[in-house]
Amino acid sequence: MLKLTKRTEYGLTAxxxxxxxxxxxxxxxxxxxxxxxxxxxxAEALKDLxxxxxxxxVRGASGGYLLAQSPADLTVGEAVAALEGAPKSTDCEAKxxxxxxxxxxxxxxxxxxxxxxxxxxxxxxxxxxxxERTTIQELASPEFTLLRDERSPHTQLQNSA
Amino acid sequence: MLKLTKRTEYGLTAxxxxxxxxxxxxxxxxxxxxxxxxxxxxAEALKDLxxxxxxxxVRGASGGYLLAQSPADLTVGEAVAALEGAPKSTDCEAKxxxxxxxxxxxxxxxxxxxxxxxxxxxxxxxxxxxxERTTIQELASPEFTLLRDERSPHTQLQNSA
DNA sequence: TGCAATTAGCACTCAATGGGTGCTAATTAC
DNA sequence: GTAATTAGCACCCATTGAGTGCTAATTGCA
Numbered sequence: 189m190l191k192l193t194k195r196t197e198y199g200l201t202a203x204x205x206x207x208x209x210x211x212x213x214x215x216x217x218x219x220x221x222x223x224x225x226x227x228x229x230x231a232e233a234l235k236d237l238x239x240x241x242x243x244x245x246v247r248g249a250s251g252g253y254l255l256a257q258s259p260a261d262l263t264v265g266e267a268v269a270a271l272e273g274a275p276k277s278t279d280c281e282a283k284x285x286x287x288x289x290x291x292x293x294x295x296x297x298x299x300x301x302x303x304x305x306x307x308x309x310x311x312x313x314x315x316x317x318x319x320e321r322t323t324i325q326e327l328a329s330p331e332f333t334l335l336r337d338e339r340s341p342h343t344q345l346q347n348s349a
Numbered sequence: 350m351l352k353l354t355k356r357t358e359y360g361l362t363a364x365x366x367x368x369x370x371x372x373x374x375x376x377x378x379x380x381x382x383x384x385x386x387x388x389x390x391x392a393e394a395l396k397d398l399x400x401x402x403x404x405x406x407v408r409g410a411s412g413g414y415l416l417a418q419s420p421a422d423l424t425v426g427e428a429v430a431a432l433e434g435a436p437k438s439t440d441c442e443a444k445x446x447x448x449x450x451x452x453x454x455x456x457x458x459x460x461x462x463x464x465x466x467x468x469x470x471x472x473x474x475x476x477x478x479x480x481e482r483t484t485i486q487e488l489a490s491p492e493f494t495l496l497r498d499e500r501s502p503h504t505q506l507q508n509s510a
Numbered sequence: 511t512g513c514a515a516t517t518a519g520c521a522c523t524c525a526a527t528g529g530g531t532g533c534t535a536a537t538t539a540c
Numbered sequence: 541g542t543a544a545t546t547a548g549c550a551c552c553c554a555t556t557g558a559g560t561g562c563t564a565a566t567t568g569c570a
Contacts, residue, residue: 248538409567
């Protein structure tokens with residue numbers, strides 16, 4: 189239910205860590221130990237990011253990974269795409285994403301039909317759009333918020349507590 | 350990968366439909382046929398929403414469902430919670446959500462530890478927060494966008510059509 | 511009174527996938 | 541040469557989402 193995978197969690201955590209460590213080379217083991225994460229899985233996530241070209245790897249003892257680009261140039265959307273695979277173009281849900289940013293605008297008919305039929309696609313589109321414009325650098329900053337909202341403080345539930 | 354379930358898709362679609370049809374009673378069959386959705390599954394979604402008190406049901410022939418409250422008072426967050434079940438309080442990911450809006454603030458330690466460890470939680474929190482403040486009425490409006498962003502106009506797709 | 515259409519509720523199957531592991535090879539610092 | 545690392549492949553297992561079957565209860569209508 190509206191969750192990204194663990195792999196993405198590990199991957200983003202690693203990216204933030206690497207962003208905090210400048211051009212330094214850090215091994216998968218270091219990262220996994222630092223955050224108490226399953227080190228094998230962190231390694232898998234790092235491999236994905238490396239294959240996608242977002243990290244550079246250094247093999248051998250005292251090897252590791254480092255960012256291939258500035259954290260200000262790497263978006264959360266790109267990282268997630270690398271970690272979870274490109275959205276499948278089979279289902280209509282994904283097609284909206286594809287035509288949104290990952291591909292050409294060929295099947296716009298399909299998408300617009302879906303837009304009418306399913307309000308959910310609007311939501312997911314918007315979320316992804318936000319991902320596409322949020323950088324790892326922003327994510328790494330402690331005061332990060334994904335959604336800048338200018339409206340009412342919006343009486344949250346905890347008010348009643 | 351960051352997707353809501355079909356059940357939620359069907360449920361939100363139905364809610365939007367009901368919102369468009371005022372106080373009218375509409376059967377699950379009518380809705381499913383109108384959007385060419387599997388009618389049994391739409392019925393399941395409607396049951397969930399009814400159990401949660403967001404819809405009122407009328408049994409018997411010519412029965413159906415209608416909104417139990419104004420579409421302006423029903424949030425996407427509430428609907429999703431009803432359709433997908435409350436976030437499980439076992440995993441840390443969900444705990445962030447719980448302490449965010451669904452429960453007391455007791456285990457804030459847990460959450461804040463997670464916040465540091467996982468940037469992903471920030472993202473998901475923000476998404477949920479947005480769900481909590483988006484109403485079905487807003488969702489039903491054709492020019493709906495979940496994220497009001499003051500930055501670049503960001504070339505929408507439908508513009509090109 | 512009976513029939514048809516509906517909601518209500520339970521249980522079940524099937525396929526997909528996410529999380530995790532095993533194993534081996536290639537590379538490199540020491 | 542050894543240990544630590546990245547690279548790549550294949551695999552298992554538990555969860556869960558999607559969908560179906562079935563039966564009961566309710567109600568409008570002929």
